[in-house]
Amino acid sequence: MQLLEYISFLLLSSVKFFFFYPVFITKEDYNFLEAMTFGLTAGFIGSSTFIFFGDVMYQFFHRLALKKAITHPPKEKKQRSIKHRRLIVKLRDDYGLWGIAFLAPILITIPLACILATRFYHNKGKILGHFMIAIAFWSALIYIFKSSLIHLIS
Template sequence: MKALLIILSSTWKFAATFPLAVYVFQMSFFETILYTNIGGLIGILISTLASKGLIKLFNAYGLKLFKSKKKIKKKFNKQNRRLVILKNKYGLAGIAILTPVLLSIPIGVFLNTKYYGHKKISYLYLLISQITWSFVYTLFYTAIKVSM
């Protein structure tokens, strides 16, 4: 049951799962790596399918819904600006690196699908980034646990 909870929680918010796995459930290093990466992979797969579907729906129906006789200016708020800066300044590597840490997996995969979905290797970058951060987080939290 605890493995299933770790897998499900790491599909959505990857970084928040490690303290739960290491401290609350007392999982070993390898259990934590295994379950969080399975959850992250499932999250990437589900989010990719959902993102592709949402983008297709918006391209097909969204433009018709938002058309009006008045010309509407695009509104840029603080969050939109940050995402554009992230995409322009850091590109695919920045999105892949920040997805498990700052962004959640669904948001990072959506950005990846929207801007770099035509490159199949972009999903491999997300997976490699997730595995790397999994090792970093697990080493960090197990080192703290041992020192206590």
Template sequence: MEYVLIFLLSTVKFAMTFPIAVFAKGLTPPMVYLITSLGGVSGATFFVYVWGQLVKFLRRKDMVPFRQRKPVFSKRSRRLAYIKSKYGFWGLVILTPVLFSIPLGALILAAYYPNKRRIVKCLAITIACWSLIMVVVLFTFREWLMQFF
């Protein structure tokens, strides 16, 4: 049951899953890597395709805030434009698992970039890399980090 909960949590809040898996559940490093990687990739795949279909539907109905009409300069639109222009595709893909949540990153990527297969492949690679980094760091400094929990 704990494996399923960690899997489901990693589909949504990828970076927050590691402390729970390592400190609260006491799983082994290979299991943490496998469960969080599979959960993150599953969540990325699901959300990229769901958000992609939702954006496509809303564009047809002319209800989507991602359309290319007159510019609207709200705080949100400025932030999205800043992130997209400053970091680009690869910046969003690399930052999505740890800085943004997977659903939010998938929404931004699906709205601005049309190639869903490329998005999912790149997210899968970065999720696997981040998972490896997090597992190595958390298990290397486990004893030192235990004093904070």
């Protein structure tokens, strides 16, 4: 049963890194090397899946949205979607691929950030490299924060 739990947390961490990674490394009381290995593995699974297969998923959902628009024409454009688009364009223009990669594990989900990055940038190897560096950074920072917090408590 422990293997199933490990795989579950690995897959959940590959999608919602900031929520599930700290829980699992705290629960299992991982040392730094184990925590980094787990974080990088989860990040690699999530990033590579959504970078290399995100185009297929994007096209699928885009077709679904087109079909929905044909059968149910939109009544009025929402102001909220314009604000989100502006935020995404500002993020891309101000911070580039590094900004998207570094915000992915903590603010944006890895799948959404990967699909977003492949919309703006086309070198998938470069995108994966940026995401892995960002995930390594966040894995180390979360581990250090968790260890410091545990030392303060005990």
